[in-house]
Amino acid sequence: MTEKSILDQHGASWRQWILDNLERNCNPIGMLERMTKSVWNTDQAKAAIDQGLVEINKNLNWRKPIPSIPNSQLVALDQQTIRVLGRFNQPKAALLDAVLSQNECQKLIQYATSKGLKSSGVVDGETGQSIQHQARTSSTVFFTRAETPLIDRIEQRLARLTNWPVSHGEGLQILRYQEDQQYKPHFDWFDPNKPGSAKHLERGGQRVATTIMYLAAPTLGGATTFPKTGIEVQPNVGGAMFFNDIDDLGVPDQLSLHAGAPVIEGTKIIMTYWQREQAFRK
Numbered sequence: 001m002t003e004k005s006i007l008d009q010h011g012a013s014w015r016q017w018i019l020d021n022l023e024r025n026c027n028p029i030g031m032l033e034r035m036t037k038s039v040w041n042t043d044q045a046k047a048a049i050d051q052g053l054v055e056i057n058k059n060l061n062w063r064k065p066i067p068s069i070p071n072s073q074l075v076a077l078d079q080q081t082i083r084v085l086g087r088f089n090q091p092k093a094a095l096l097d098a099v100l101s102q103n104e105c106q107k108l109i110q111y112a113t114s115k116g117l118k119s120s121g122v123v124d125g126e127t128g129q130s131i132q133h134q135a136r137t138s139s140t141v142f143f144t145r146a147e148t149p150l151i152d153r154i155e156q157r158l159a160r161l162t163n164w165p166v167s168h169g170e171g172l173q174i175l176r177y178q179e180d181q182q183y184k185p186h187f188d189w190f191d192p193n194k195p196g197s198a199k200h201l202e203r204g205g206q207r208v209a210t211t212i213m214y215l216a217a218p219t220l221g222g223a224t225t226f227p228k229t230g231i232e233v234q235p236n237v238g239g240a241m242f243f244n245d246i247d248d249l250g251v252p253d254q255l256s257l258h259a260g261a262p263v264i265e266g267t268k269i270i271m272t273y274w275q276r277e278q279a280f281r282k
């Protein structure tokens with residue numbers, strides 16, 4: 001039995017509707033809305049529109065560009081050969097090894113310690129201010145862009161790795177979790193419906209990707225978890241978890257909900273890199 005084309009998934013009249021609307025230059029985003037309000041699920045609808053464009057020979061790039069990891073298994077960038085250990089679709093994510101060398105991890109920890117770490121904050125949705133909250137009990141130190149030659153080199157590496165301009169990156173930050181410390185499930189995107197998000201969105205638009213790099217691993221606990229999908233990443237020194245905070249239509253991804261599980265034994269140190277839609281202004 002031959003497999004049904006995605007365009008025929010919901011019958012001949014839907015096939016015709018998709019092709020007719022694409023021929024008439026209708027906006028695929030509007031089409032997608034109509035389709036998902038009816039019988040289509042989002043992934044199928046996106047694939048059917050793509051297939052329709054192929055069938056009518058139209059080259060239209062209608063997806064929103066977002067940072068992404070190259071398709072190859074090994075990515076050689078300046079001094080590192082980064083290995084892609086796994087890829088996920090929901091949320092769009094990649095588990096990476098050797099983003100940083102062991103020596104870089106050590107140097108970053110030394111530099112963070114010499115600057116001093118302070119209790120981490122979270123963004124208050126109402127005011128946009130950083131506040132202390134029991135949801136996040138780690139300590140943090142922030143760096144500015146290119147604060148040292150090492151930080152500059154790593155930012156350039158991450159920008160190339162994710163195919164996203166270095167100007168769109170927020171300053172790196174290092175977080176330390178001691179025993180019992182954690183970051184409860186949260187999103188990194190700013191909720192457009194909360195008043196406190198406006199001042200953050202003005203400074204470079206939405207957060208579009210997060211890279212969590214592991215600089216020191218605890219002996220027990222401290223995984224990065226994605227409670228809606230069951231993904232669980234054990235800290236691996238030099239490795240990283242990359243994921244998109246929005247989908248390729250520009251919509252904040254509910255599946256990007258993630259957490260730093262409580263450390264049970266030892267110390268976990270990570271470095272977080274957030275990338276924005278546009279150039280980031282401090």
Ligand SMILES: O=C(O)CCC(=O)C(=O)O
Pocket residue numbers: 183188212222223224225258259260261270272
């Ligand atoms: O600690 C972790 O593994 C997650 C960190 C995190 O969620 C964040 O920095 O946004």
